[in-house]
Amino acid sequence: MQDVDLRELRGRIPLAGDRALAEIVNGLNTAENMTATRAEHGFFSRVILGWNRQDRKRAIESDSALALAQRRMIAWAQETAQHLAFTDLTVGLLAMEVDNIQHDVVHLRNLNHQALDEIRELAGVLTEFIDAVDRRLAHIGERIDTHERMLDAHSRALLDLDRRVLATELWQSAWxxxxxxxxRWRHRGAYVGLPWLCQVLLVARECAGGRTGQHEFVTGDRSWRERLADDILSDSRSELVRAQFGPQGAQGRKSVRVLIExxxxxxxxPDEREMVAEVLGIGLSPRLRPPHRPIGYALARGLELSALGAACSEDPARVAVEDARRDYGNLQQVTYEEYVRGVIHEQADAxxxxxxxxxxxxEEQNREADGQDGVEKSA
Structure with a gap:
């Protein structure tokens, strides 16, 4: 049988320590009993048993040594038992701490469940609150939309009213x-001394370039043209010119060349001729005057050429009509009334x-200015 380390055995079989302690105690009791028994033998008993004194002495010494060894074993066993008791105490304390921790974990788990339930309840309350707020906001949004539609309607009404007021003011101003x-033309000597045909053209140009023409540009109302034509045709001074044109019909028509002559x-x-030609836009850049029209340009061109006198070797009226036809359109014969209404429409359209x-x-300049402002701000 091989020697066995009691500590290793106890690590594998925990009850081996208790069993070893019991065996040692049993062996100790046996050795002590054997020593006591041999010490108590009498003389005759030892004779009968065949023991002499020398044998008895060696036996007692052997038994005493065995007893001492067993006592030392007892002491080691007691020390081991005390260590085991301390280890058991530590393990017990640790087990108690583990139990306490387990109880705390269970308690915390219960608290977590309770908190989770409360959170769920709170989430439900928040959901209801959010739904209520959403409904309220939707209601508010609907009211805002309604108010916006009302404001838009009011704004459109105010804008329409402003437009009407502006149109009325423009109409009053134009009138x-x-x-x-x-x-001023009839009673205050405006354009006095000029041929009547030139006066009609200049009156039409003045009205078209003033507030009357501005009213038409803003509102599109062209009624002033017919009203001005009627006023000019009803003027008493026009009867003489009407007679010069001749009777109504084809015989009363005159060519623009004849009118220029x-x-x-x-x-x-010549100075008066040049002055009238320049008033009608001759000599100006297209950016500085209204566009020319056939009759008006022909009259202005004829006056300009005639103001040159001997420097112009050609017929001014013929050259003026040819230039007007080439650059601005055909020129037909007109009656007295057609001339009046024609020059009014020409100046109004121009x-x-x-x-x-x-x-x-x-508008293009404003867009360019806005673009430059945006670039400067971004920079």
Missing amino acids: SDGDMILR RIIEELPD ALQARGALRKER
């Missing part, structure tokens, strides 16, 4: 301005075209 031009004849002063081009140019 007043046109009336002033006519009264008559104007040149009635305006002998003013409309000039105002439209001016507005477009201003």
Whole structure:
């Protein structure tokens, strides 16, 4: 049988320590009993048993040594037992701490479940609150939409009212301005000394370039043209010119060349001719005047050429009509009334075209200025 380390055995079989302790105690009791028994033998008993004194002495010494060894074994066993008791105490304390921790874990778990339930309950309350807020906000949004529609309606109504007020103010201003031009022409000597055909053209140009033409540009109302034509045709001074045109019908038509020749004849002063031509836009850049129209340009060109006198070797009226036809359109024969209404429409259309081009140019300049401002701000 091989020697066995009691500590290793106890590590594998925990009860081996208790069993070893019991065996040692049993062996100790046996050795002590054997020593006591041999010490108590009498003389005769030892004779009968065949023991002599020398044997008895060696036996007692052997038994005493065995007993001492067993006592030392007992002491080691007691020390081991005390260590085991301390280890058991430590393990017990640790087990108690583990139990306490387990109880705390269970308690915390219960608290977590309770907190989770409370969180769920709170989430439900928040959900209801959010739903209520959403419904309220939706209701508010609907009311805001309603108010916005009402405000839009009011804004449109106010804008329409503003437009009407502006149109009314423009109409009043245009009417007043046109009336002033006519009264100045009829009673205050405006354009006096000029041929009547030139006066009609200049009155139409003044109305088209003033507030009357501006009213038409903003509102599109062209009624002032017919009203001005009626006022001019009803003027008492026009009867003489009407007679010069001749009777109504084909016989009362005159070519524009004939009209230019008559104007040149009635305006002998070259300076007056040049002045009227320049008032009608001759010599100006297209950016500084309304566009030319056939009749108006032909009259202005004829006056310009006739103002040159001997420097112009050709017939001014013929050259003026040819230039007008080449650059601005055909020229037909006209009656007295057709001439009046024709020059009014020409000057009104030219003013409309000039105002439209001016507005477009201003819009482009504003866009360029806005773009430059945006670039500067971004930089």
